[in-house]
Amino acid sequence: xxxxxxxxxxxxxxxxxxxxxxxxxxxxxxxxxxxxxxxxxxxxxxxxxxxxxxxxxxxxxxxxxxxxxxxxxxxxxxxxxxxxxxxxxxxxxxxxxxxxxxxxxxxxxxxxxxxxxxxxxxxxxxxxxxxxxxx
Amino acid sequence: xxxxxxxxxxxxxxxxxxxxxxxxxxxxxxxxxxxxxxxxxxxxxxxxxxxxxxxxxxxxxxxxxxxx
Numbered sequence: 001x002x003x004x005x006x007x008x009x010x011x012x013x014x015x016x017x018x019x020x021x022x023x024x025x026x027x028x029x030x031x032x033x034x035x036x037x038x039x040x041x042x043x044x045x046x047x048x049x050x051x052x053x054x055x056x057x058x059x060x061x062x063x064x065x066x067x068x069x070x071x072x073x074x075x076x077x078x079x080x081x082x083x084x085x086x087x088x089x090x091x092x093x094x095x096x097x098x099x100x101x102x103x104x105x106x107x108x109x110x111x112x113x114x115x116x117x118x119x120x121x122x123x124x125x126x127x128x129x130x131x132x133x134x135x
Numbered sequence: 136x137x138x139x140x141x142x143x144x145x146x147x148x149x150x151x152x153x154x155x156x157x158x159x160x161x162x163x164x165x166x167x168x169x170x171x172x173x174x175x176x177x178x179x180x181x182x183x184x185x186x187x188x189x190x191x192x193x194x195x196x197x198x199x200x201x202x203x
Protein backbone atom coordinates (compact mmCIF):
# COMPACT_ATOMS: atom_id res chain seq x y z
CA UNK A 1 0.00 0.00 0.00
CA UNK A 2 1.13 3.53 -0.65
CA UNK A 3 -0.42 6.44 1.21
CA UNK A 4 -0.59 10.06 0.15
CA UNK A 5 -1.95 12.84 2.33
CA UNK A 6 -4.99 14.60 0.92
CA UNK A 7 -3.25 18.00 0.93
CA UNK A 8 -0.36 16.57 -1.10
CA UNK A 9 -2.82 15.14 -3.60
CA UNK A 10 -4.50 18.54 -3.88
CA UNK A 11 -1.10 20.15 -4.33
CA UNK A 12 -0.08 18.03 -7.32
CA UNK A 13 -3.58 18.16 -8.78
CA UNK A 14 -3.65 21.94 -8.66
CA UNK A 15 -0.20 22.15 -10.23
CA UNK A 16 -1.04 19.61 -12.93
CA UNK A 17 -4.20 21.50 -13.87
CA UNK A 18 -2.26 24.75 -14.08
CA UNK A 19 0.41 23.18 -16.27
CA UNK A 20 -1.97 21.38 -18.65
CA UNK A 21 -1.69 20.65 -21.51
CA UNK A 22 2.01 20.42 -20.57
CA UNK A 23 2.82 17.35 -18.48
CA UNK A 24 3.55 18.13 -14.84
CA UNK A 25 5.99 16.08 -12.78
CA UNK A 26 7.82 15.70 -9.51
CA UNK A 27 9.08 13.39 -6.83
CA UNK A 28 7.60 11.64 -3.83
CA UNK A 29 9.45 11.00 -0.60
CA UNK A 30 8.67 9.61 2.79
CA UNK A 31 9.18 6.52 4.87
CA UNK A 32 8.36 2.83 4.86
CA UNK A 33 6.30 1.09 7.52
CA UNK A 34 6.44 -2.65 7.05
CA UNK A 35 5.36 -3.15 3.46
CA UNK A 36 3.67 0.23 3.23
CA UNK A 37 5.07 3.39 1.71
CA UNK A 38 4.01 6.57 3.45
CA UNK A 39 4.50 9.74 1.42
CA UNK A 40 5.59 12.55 3.73
CA UNK A 41 6.34 15.09 1.04
CA UNK A 42 5.66 15.65 -2.63
CA UNK A 43 7.99 17.74 -4.73
CA UNK A 44 6.89 19.73 -7.72
CA UNK A 45 9.63 19.96 -10.29
CA UNK A 46 9.91 21.61 -13.66
CA UNK A 47 9.31 19.50 -16.73
CA UNK A 48 12.32 20.61 -18.76
CA UNK A 49 10.77 19.09 -21.89
CA UNK A 50 7.87 21.57 -21.57
CA UNK A 51 5.97 19.05 -23.66
CA UNK A 52 2.46 17.69 -23.82
CA UNK A 53 3.63 14.11 -24.34
CA UNK A 54 6.94 13.90 -22.48
CA UNK A 55 8.50 14.85 -19.22
CA UNK A 56 12.01 15.01 -17.80
CA UNK A 57 12.74 16.25 -14.31
CA UNK A 58 14.93 19.33 -14.00
CA UNK A 59 18.21 17.89 -12.66
CA UNK A 60 19.06 21.00 -10.64
CA UNK A 61 15.71 20.89 -8.91
CA UNK A 62 16.12 17.14 -8.51
CA UNK A 63 19.44 17.71 -6.73
CA UNK A 64 17.81 20.22 -4.39
CA UNK A 65 14.95 17.81 -3.69
CA UNK A 66 17.34 14.94 -2.92
CA UNK A 67 19.19 17.14 -0.43
CA UNK A 68 15.93 18.21 1.15
CA UNK A 69 14.85 14.57 1.50
CA UNK A 70 18.13 13.71 3.16
CA UNK A 71 17.97 16.62 5.58
CA UNK A 72 14.43 15.59 6.56
CA UNK A 73 15.27 11.89 6.84
CA UNK A 74 12.99 10.93 3.95
CA UNK A 75 13.56 8.18 1.43
CA UNK A 76 12.93 8.82 -2.23
CA UNK A 77 9.91 6.66 -2.95
CA UNK A 78 9.39 7.40 -6.62
CA UNK A 79 8.01 10.04 -8.89
CA UNK A 80 4.73 11.35 -10.24
CA UNK A 81 3.65 12.91 -13.49
CA UNK A 82 0.45 13.94 -15.17
CA UNK A 83 -1.25 12.66 -18.28
CA UNK A 84 -3.30 15.68 -19.34
CA UNK A 85 -5.25 13.88 -22.05
CA UNK A 86 -4.56 10.19 -21.56
CA UNK A 87 -5.43 7.55 -18.96
CA UNK A 88 -3.71 6.93 -15.65
CA UNK A 89 -1.57 4.05 -16.85
CA UNK A 90 2.10 3.81 -17.81
CA UNK A 91 2.82 4.42 -21.48
CA UNK A 92 5.43 2.39 -23.32
CA UNK A 93 7.87 5.25 -22.77
CA UNK A 94 7.01 5.36 -19.07
CA UNK A 95 7.83 1.67 -18.80
CA UNK A 96 11.01 1.96 -20.81
CA UNK A 97 12.32 4.71 -18.54
CA UNK A 98 11.19 3.09 -15.29
CA UNK A 99 14.54 1.53 -14.47
CA UNK A 100 14.00 1.39 -10.68
CA UNK A 101 11.82 -1.58 -9.76
CA UNK A 102 11.69 -0.45 -6.12
CA UNK A 103 10.13 2.90 -7.02
CA UNK A 104 6.47 3.86 -7.19
CA UNK A 105 5.43 5.58 -10.38
CA UNK A 106 2.36 7.73 -9.86
CA UNK A 107 0.32 8.94 -12.82
CA UNK A 108 -2.35 11.59 -12.53
CA UNK A 109 -4.80 11.59 -15.41
CA UNK A 110 -6.76 14.72 -16.21
CA UNK A 111 -8.46 13.34 -19.30
CA UNK A 112 -11.88 13.06 -17.66
CA UNK A 113 -13.77 15.55 -15.56
CA UNK A 114 -12.83 13.54 -12.47
CA UNK A 115 -9.02 13.25 -12.11
CA UNK A 116 -7.57 9.78 -11.57
CA UNK A 117 -4.36 9.08 -9.68
CA UNK A 118 -2.82 5.62 -9.72
CA UNK A 119 0.49 4.31 -8.46
CA UNK A 120 2.41 1.58 -10.25
CA UNK A 121 5.24 -0.80 -9.62
CA UNK A 122 7.02 -1.25 -12.94
CA UNK A 123 9.40 -4.04 -13.78
CA UNK A 124 10.37 -4.44 -17.39
CA UNK A 125 7.25 -4.30 -19.51
CA UNK A 126 4.99 -5.19 -16.62
CA UNK A 127 3.21 -2.51 -14.61
CA UNK A 128 1.29 -3.51 -11.51
CA UNK A 129 -1.12 -1.14 -9.85
CA UNK A 130 -0.35 -0.51 -6.18
CA UNK A 131 -3.01 -0.01 -3.54
CA UNK A 132 -3.20 3.74 -3.12
CA UNK A 133 -4.82 5.47 -0.16
CA UNK A 134 -5.39 9.21 -0.26
CA UNK A 135 -6.34 10.72 3.04
CA UNK B 136 41.01 10.38 0.73
CA UNK B 137 37.60 10.93 2.25
CA UNK B 138 34.72 12.00 0.09
CA UNK B 139 30.98 12.23 0.55
CA UNK B 140 28.85 10.11 -1.77
CA UNK B 141 25.09 10.54 -1.63
CA UNK B 142 25.40 12.00 1.85
CA UNK B 143 27.68 9.30 3.24
CA UNK B 144 31.37 9.69 4.04
CA UNK B 145 33.50 7.14 2.24
CA UNK B 146 37.17 6.46 1.78
CA UNK B 147 38.67 5.90 -1.65
CA UNK B 148 42.14 5.91 -3.07
CA UNK B 149 43.45 9.23 -4.30
CA UNK B 150 43.07 10.17 -7.93
CA UNK B 151 40.01 8.17 -8.89
CA UNK B 152 37.85 9.56 -11.65
CA UNK B 153 34.11 9.99 -11.75
CA UNK B 154 33.94 7.02 -14.13
CA UNK B 155 35.83 4.85 -11.63
CA UNK B 156 33.62 6.01 -8.77
CA UNK B 157 30.51 5.12 -10.77
CA UNK B 158 31.97 1.65 -11.20
CA UNK B 159 33.07 1.26 -7.57
CA UNK B 160 29.71 2.46 -6.27
CA UNK B 161 28.03 -0.14 -8.49
CA UNK B 162 25.72 2.48 -9.92
CA UNK B 163 22.86 0.80 -11.71
CA UNK B 164 21.97 1.95 -15.22
CA UNK B 165 24.90 4.40 -15.35
CA UNK B 166 23.71 5.58 -18.75
CA UNK B 167 20.80 7.25 -16.94
CA UNK B 168 22.90 8.84 -14.20
CA UNK B 169 23.94 12.45 -13.88
CA UNK B 170 26.81 13.17 -11.52
CA UNK B 171 27.45 16.30 -9.52
CA UNK B 172 30.68 17.11 -7.71
CA UNK B 173 30.30 19.90 -5.17
CA UNK B 174 26.98 20.79 -6.82
CA UNK B 175 28.61 21.19 -10.25
CA UNK B 176 27.21 18.94 -12.96
CA UNK B 177 29.79 16.76 -14.68
CA UNK B 178 29.19 16.30 -18.39
CA UNK B 179 28.71 12.61 -19.15
CA UNK B 180 31.56 12.78 -21.67
CA UNK B 181 33.90 14.01 -18.93
CA UNK B 182 33.48 11.15 -16.45
CA UNK B 183 36.81 9.62 -17.48
CA UNK B 184 38.66 12.93 -17.15
CA UNK B 185 37.16 14.32 -13.97
CA UNK B 186 39.25 13.46 -10.93
CA UNK B 187 37.66 13.35 -7.51
CA UNK B 188 39.54 15.22 -4.79
CA UNK B 189 39.69 14.78 -1.04
CA UNK B 190 36.65 16.36 0.59
CA UNK B 191 34.53 16.39 -2.55
CA UNK B 192 30.79 15.90 -2.30
CA UNK B 193 29.40 13.63 -5.00
CA UNK B 194 25.79 12.97 -5.88
CA UNK B 195 24.29 10.53 -8.38
CA UNK B 196 21.03 11.69 -9.91
CA UNK B 197 18.99 9.20 -11.85
CA UNK B 198 17.25 10.49 -14.94
CA UNK B 199 13.52 10.43 -14.55
CA UNK B 200 11.21 10.95 -17.44
CA UNK B 201 8.47 9.43 -19.50
CA UNK B 202 5.66 10.04 -21.89
CA UNK B 203 1.93 9.65 -22.03
